[in-house]
Amino acid sequence: MGSLDRSLIAGLPVFEGVAAADLDRIVGQARSLRIAKDQPVFEQEQEAHSFFLLLDGHVRVMKSTPDGHEVTVRYISPGELMGIAHALGRTTYPANAIAAVDCVALAWPSQLWPTFAADFPSFTTNTYKTVGSRLQDAHTRVIEMSTEQVDQRVAHALLKLVKQTGKKTEEGILINFPISRQDIAEMTGTTLHTVSRLLSAWEDQGLVKSGRQKVTVVEPHQLLLIAEGRVEKS
Amino acid sequence: MGSLDRSLIAGLPVFEGVAAADLDRIVGQARSLRIAKDQPVFEQEQEAHSFFLLLDGHVRVMKSTPDGHEVTVRYISPGELMGIAHALGRTTYPANAIAAVDCVALAWPSQLWPTFAADFPSFTTNTYKTVGSRLQDAHTRVIEMSTEQVDQRVAHALLKLVKQTGKKTEEGILINFPISRQDIAEMTGTTLHTVSRLLSAWEDQGLVKSGRQKVTVVEPHQLLLIAEGRVEKS
DNA sequence: CGCATCTTTGATTAAAATCAACCCAAGTGG
DNA sequence: CCACTTGGGTTGATTTTAATCAAAGATGCG
Structure with a gap:
């Protein structure tokens, strides 16, 4: 448990520009977890209690429709954030996230988000860049599907x-x-x-x-x- | 020109929770513009010099593919933000925005974004809620197209x-x-x-x-x- | 070994694109 | 003011694409 330290996350794009001391504070509040293959990290409509950073493995994010279709939204790779519903003003997760292989992730309670946003502006900016590029990806998908x-x-x-x-x-x-x-x-x-x-x-x-x-x-x-x-x- | 005042924007969801004095400061830095029907508000790949708030009219946001297809991303209604590339870490507009009818909008220089983000936290939060719901919309579109x-x-x-x-x-x-x-x-x-x-x-x-x-x-x-x-x- | 899951491949069908005319309404300019 | 042009819009016939239906093969795990 005491083994979490900033070397886990230093160097990741999301933490670019964040001071070493701040990285310590950030990591200090995380818990690490492992998710076995085919197990959920979070589930659609669930209360968004935590947000996550994938350290190792691959996670498939998918949405289920009422009539039983499954659509894969994206695959998350190591170093990426997931479940950041709170940053977008949501209180529930918008999708299911399933471990494609055995995974390791860090998790922070969602209520830390506002504090993080206020205290670590680089982290906030980087997160919104991520959101921006996911929005882009989604639009690209729409265009591909259309044309x-x-x-x-x-x-x-x-x-x-x-x-x-x-x-x-x-x-x-x-x-x-x-x-x-x-x-x-x-x-x-x-x-x-x-x-x-x-x-x-x-x-x-x-x-x-x-x-x-x-x-x-x-x-x-x-x-x-x-x-x-x-x-x-x- | 001196006719811009906070009554234009007070009451809009994006400015919910922003103090009256702050609204004045925000409106004070905007310029208002009218866009004639079928004229562009901004164009894909252009330098994102400004972000906009549509006051009146309707704007179609669309992407053009290299092979000449056009895909409509969304229609903007009065009260909505558009061209907020900067908030997502982009320096160019990701799409074309064309006035569907004669329109009136406010515009702020993009370089104000960081200041606004720092000084008006409610505005920032509301903006990211907007982004969140657009991400949702895009995913919904993907699901509709798939199923x-x-x-x-x-x-x-x-x-x-x-x-x-x-x-x-x-x-x-x-x-x-x-x-x-x-x-x-x-x-x-x-x-x-x-x-x-x-x-x-x-x-x-x-x-x-x-x-x-x-x-x-x-x-x-x-x-x-x-x-x-x-x-x-x- | 046997069973679950994946995968392949053929035949058929359904959905929507494409091809092809033609019609209509609204401006525009002589 | 009217002819003409242009930008929508409609509708039929044909073709293409990919879904659906159907049945067997692999692969790997317990």
């Missing part, structure tokens, strides 16, 4: 994941957590069948290698051409 | 517009600015043809009345049933 065909959207999604969590292997760049066809479908507004067909076709063309809950991008540049619609479908 | 059919999305869009800007008439509730089939298509990710067919069908069923750049919703409740997919298509 692109599924193959472009799936290609974009894979490239985004590769950029966010890609790990070099000798075969190409691996998306570094278990991800199913269904998961990709939920990110792109399509069905697992269509995703499966696309991945099969791309595998035949040597653009990707994929297996059970595993995708490796072999030719990112080719995939980008598909994402931008600059290539004929075969 | 609903066009008729549901168009119905949802009409209901949203009606709620935002609806004006009671003896025929029903009129969307209070000129809006074409094409505009609705750009809000819902479909084509003007499909929108036209839907509106024609709904007109036959007596749910809406529509004409050139004009839509009146006659039976909001019926439209809601369509929006929620709880009604068979004829």
Whole structure:
């Protein structure tokens, strides 16, 4: 318990410009927690008691609709904040957050937010930059859904994941957590069948290698051409 | 020019909790401007020199894609902020804003944002609430695009517009600015043809009345049933 | 080994885009 | 004041895309 110290968070973009002493104060009020694979970090509509910083692992943020559809909003990578409902004037979480793998996170009680905002202006500014870029992302998603065909959207999604969590292997760049066809479908507004067909076709063309809950991008540049619609479908 | 005073903005949700004296200071630094119909308030990628408060009229915020598609992000109604790129850590505007009708707005230089944020905490909080709800809206849009059919999305869009800007008439509730089939298509990710067919069908069923750049919703409740997919298509 | 979950692939269908005309209303300018 | 032009709008026919329906294969875990 006494093992939390500022080295955990120093150097993260969200804490850029925050003084070392302030980092200590911030970390001092956090509790650390581990979340097992497939367990929730927080749940849609729940009282937003805490906000979180993911230290290790990957978390999938998703919304469920009344009629049983699931839409994946984003994946959170280490170093990112999540559950910051309070910063946006909400008192409940807007989505479900599920650990995609075993995770480690820091958590602060939500009622600390106003204090943090007042005492650590750099942290506040950085947080709102994060919010700003998430708003951007969401708008980009809307535009993609409005103007692109599924193959472009799936290609974009894979490239985004590769950029966010890609790990070099000798075969190409691996998306570094278990991800199913269904998961990709939920990110792109399509069905697992269509995703499966696309991945099969791309595998035949040597653009990707994929297996059970595993995708490796072999030719990112080719995939980008598909994402931008600059290539004929075969 | 000396005619700007706090009565213009007192009572707006964004200024809730701000002291009267502070309102004076805020208004004192604004310049007021009028924007003629179809003229831009600001443009995508431009340096974000100012942020705005719409006093009167309606502004369409839209993004253009490289390949010539236009996607409408939202309509701004009187009392709402726009162009607050700076609050989100951006230095350029993320979208185009075009006056849908003749408009009146207040504008502040963007460099005032940090000062405002420091001096008027209620204003800051309220602004981030706005940002939060726009993030919500964007996610809702993504979910709608992922899980609903066009008729549901168009119905949802009409209901949203009606709620935002609806004006009671003896025929029903009129969307209070000129809006074409094409505009609705750009809000819902479909084509003007499909929108036209839907509106024609709904007109036959007596749910809406529509004409050139004009839509009146006659039976909001019926439209809601369509929006929620709880009604068979004829 | 057996069962849960994923994945693949074929056949069919449904939804909406695209292609193609044509109509109508509202300005504009001679 | 009227002809003409332009920007919407409607509607039919056709085509495309991707969902849905259906049935088997893999894969990996307990």
